[in-house]
Amino acid sequence: MDLDGDLEHTLWTTREAAEAAGVTPEVIYQWRRRGKITPVNRRGWPRYRALDVLRAEKATRERAGRTHAGV
Incomplete structure (x- = not known):
């Protein structure tokens, strides 16, 4: 996952977002439902x-x- 680009305008699918954040796609859906x-x-x-x-x-x-993802 390339994190060096323009993160304000870069759009990710649910799967890409989950991969970048180090979470499962279900967590992305939870964040969406919770308004995060x-x-x-x-x-x-x-x-x-x-x-x-x-x-x-x-x-x-x-x-x-x-302190960082994955811990």
């Missing part, structure tokens, strides 16, 4: 802004007391 991320629909499957996904992952990690 909002999909950007582009005629079809939802896409998520990379920056929004990474911010949600960081906030979740901080609340859990972890």
